Amino acid sequence: MKKYRIGLFIPCYIDLFYPQVGIATLELLEKLGQEVIYPPKQTCCGQPLANSGSEQEAIATYQHFVNNFQGFDYIVTPSGSCAYHVRRHYDILEQTDAVRKVRETTYELCEFLTDILDVDDLKIRFPHKVGIHQSCHGLRGLKLGAPSELMIPSFSKVRRLLEKAEGIELIELDRKDECCGFGGTFAIFEPDVSVKMGKDRISDHERNGAEFITATDTSCLMHMEGIIRRQKKTIQVKHIAEILNTNSL
Amino acid sequence: MTPHAKKAKQFLADEARTDWHNQTLWIVRKKRDALAAAVPEWETLREKASIIKENVLANLDVYLEQFEAAALKNGVTVLWANDAAAFNQIILDIIQKHEAKNIVKSKSMLTEECGLNHFLHHKGIDVVDTDLGERIIQFRGEAPSHIVLPAIHLKKEEIGETFHEKLGTDKGASDPTYLTRAARKHLREKFLAADVALTGVNFAVAETGTVVVCTNEGNADMGVHAAPVQVHCMGIEKIVPRQEDLGVFTRLLARSATGQPVTTYTSHYGTPKPGGAMYIVIVDNGRSKHLGNPKYVNSLKCLRCGACMNTCPVFRRSGGHSYGYVIPGPIGSILAPQRTDARYTDLPFASSLCGSCSNVCPAKINIHEQLYYWRQDLSEKKQTSFIKRFSMKMTGFVLSSNSRYNFAGNMARKALKYLPHKLIYLPINAWGRGRELPAPPKQSFKQWYKNNRKNKPQ
Numbered sequence A: 001m002k003k004y005r006i007g008l009f010i011p012c013y014i015d016l017f018y019p020q021v022g023i024a025t026l027e028l029l030e031k032l033g034q035e036v037i038y039p040p041k042q043t044c045c046g047q048p049l050a051n052s053g054s055e056q057e058a059i060a061t062y063q064h065f066v067n068n069f070q071g072f073d074y075i076v077t078p079s080g081s082c083a084y085h086v087r088r089h090y091d092i093l094e095q096t097d098a099v100r101k102v103r104e105t106t107y108e109l110c111e112f113l114t115d116i117l118d119v120d121d122l123k124i125r126f127p128h129k130v131g132i133h134q135s136c137h138g139l140r141g142l143k144l145g146a147p148s149e150l151m152i153p154s155f156s157k158v159r160r161l162l163e164k165a166e167g168i169e170l171i172e173l174d175r176k177d178e179c180c181g182f183g184g185t186f187a188i189f190e191p192d193v194s195v196k197m198g199k200d201r202i203s204d205h206e207r208n209g210a211e212f213i214t215a216t217d218t219s220c221l222m223h224m225e226g227i228i229r230r231q232k233k234t235i236q237v238k239h240i241a242e243i244l245n246t247n248s249l
Numbered sequence B: 001m002t003p004h005a006k007k008a009k010q011f012l013a014d015e016a017r018t019d020w021h022n023q024t025l026w027i028v029r030k031k032r033d034a035l036a037a038a039v040p041e042w043e044t045l046r047e048k049a050s051i052i053k054e055n056v057l058a059n060l061d062v063y064l065e066q067f068e069a070a071a072l073k074n075g076v077t078v079l080w081a082n083d084a085a086a087f088n089q090i091i092l093d094i095i096q097k098h099e100a101k102n103i104v105k106s107k108s109m110l111t112e113e114c115g116l117n118h119f120l121h122h123k124g125i126d127v128v129d130t131d132l133g134e135r136i137i138q139f140r141g142e143a144p145s146h147i148v149l150p151a152i153h154l155k156k157e158e159i160g161e162t163f164h165e166k167l168g169t170d171k172g173a174s175d176p177t178y179l180t181r182a183a184r185k186h187l188r189e190k191f192l193a194a195d196v197a198l199t200g201v202n203f204a205v206a207e208t209g210t211v212v213v214c215t216n217e218g219n220a221d222m223g224v225h226a227a228p229v230q231v232h233c234m235g236i237e238k239i240v241p242r243q244e245d246l247g248v249f250t251r252l253l254a255r256s257a258t259g260q261p262v263t264t265y266t267s268h269y270g271t272p273k274p275g276g277a278m279y280i281v282i283v284d285n286g287r288s289k290h291l292g293n294p295k296y297v298n299s300l301k302c303l304r305c306g307a308c309m310n311t312c313p314v315f316r317r318s319g320g321h322s323y324g325y326v327i328p329g330p331i332g333s334i335l336a337p338q339r340t341d342a343r344y345t346d347l348p349f350a351s352s353l354c355g356s357c358s359n360v361c362p363a364k365i366n367i368h369e370q371l372y373y374w375r376q377d378l379s380e381k382k383q384t385s386f387i388k389r390f391s392m393k394m395t396g397f398v399l400s401s402n403s404r405y406n407f408a409g410n411m412a413r414k415a416l417k418y419l420p421h422k423l424i425y426l427p428i429n430a431w432g433r434g435r436e437l438p439a440p441p442k443q444s445f446k447q448w449y450k451n452n453r454k455n456k457p458q
């Protein structure tokens, strides 16, 4: 396997509230022989601002991101949403070589594993029933899989990584890629619809027997976990990096 | 709370009903999936539709003139309206000129947009909406909650109640066949007495000067065939260049809208009937203003199929009336702000930006991206609240510096750890409504990394 120099981007809510997801991502990439560096001055990709309509206020944050992440072969992050934001929405910056390079080489973890490292069998054992929550920006933005609306051949990079796990049972959902209702500031500005969407998503996983809900995005999982805990349900959430890092390789 | 969020909350108060609304529309989405999947070239068709419409919008002046010339040759009277007021006046003039008393109208979102029924009502003229769903909401004095399924927010028992009151059906009767028969009988009388039939237009073919109207109930045809005067109302964007282009659109329209291979009636109107009169009214009402705007011009490709509403996870759970604009749902939320009416500035925010709408759209409108663009434009025009702008400025200030970020992050984690539950979940905390905040970990990733990796040789 080729060895790359990787800049690890850990989104703000993972850094602050879900460090175990960052740790799992780092350990997994290291086990795969990669040189992983966490630029210590990083903050955020700026998405929360931009999605609220404050792209202009986000420019300084975008610049800060580019400054911190230039000079790596790839930038890898355990968040489809952030990777999509850098790739798609940093178009408002002046497209210098550094900006262009950062946009082109920012990858969500799963697509980095399948597309760049070309691995799928990570020698994992995860004997559980798992439901995949297909986070929208990863699915429809980064095209990590075929969304149900499009009449194209079905594929899923996430599934490809998980289905090799020993003992895993990937459950089928009634609505295989409906939004969980997080949507960044949507969760705050439209709390009632947001919570209802999350409840419905969780019910779908429960109804179909999942023990764990996994996703490429901690933000979706944080939202659903918040509802699960409030309603005292037993189903658990686990970021895909945590499952993929259960190996011994 | 934004107006949309407030109305959504009211809609959600009856959770069982929300579930029913959600599931009913989801079934329509699934029917659409099944029918679309049966067309091997589905994605090519969408691409074709998009290209045809983009060409139309880029050359609209030419196509409109071509259309007008062909229609005139067919013996049709073509009238142009710059805005809603001019449109309403034109319709009133036609009605008065023909001394018409009884007006029937098949579905037309354009007439809703212009407030035609309301305008005519004030002039002492009552229009009978002949689409069943539209008639139901007309009886109830409501606005349509969906552009294809205008009464989708109602249950059959409520319709039975309305029909009992308005049409004298048996009290408590809610059998759909029984109610539909009653409506049919009622509408037949209206058709037979009609002096003027108004219709919307799905497609206007530039090369032939004909208009195409698609319905499932045949109500446009009933009106047009019965009344001596027929009036077809269209927005300027309804043009398709050639007759053969229609095949692309009719194959997409019904499959996307309701999961049918084709609408039951696809009627082509070309010339006035012997002794009758045919009018086509072409309306701008703000559309041309966006023709030159690369960010928003593509919203004019819309075929009004409603698929973006059926797939929208927010629409299905907040109901069409929560949007407060004549066209609800994702497409409405990018059309409404074009009206530069401060009432609609919350709509681009009434979305989780999941992108499902853009994927189902048969005209490949990048709806969710336009929602994102509107958010930026509305904030720049300072049309979002001061508090929100202030907090965004502060957030931008914190996130663009490492030390400010670290400080804020530590404060947040400490606050979650030490503040009592009651204080964290004050009513002001919208997150806490229905959700717990994450349990604060012992250390952030940053701190962990410092302790575990920093000093190790790279």
Ligand code: SF4
Pocket: B256, B301, B302, B303, B304, B305, B306, B307, B308, B309, B331, B357, B360, B361, B362, B363, B364, B365, B367
């Ligand atoms: S925007 Fe697209 S999906 Fe929505 S109504 Fe228009 S054509 Fe249909």
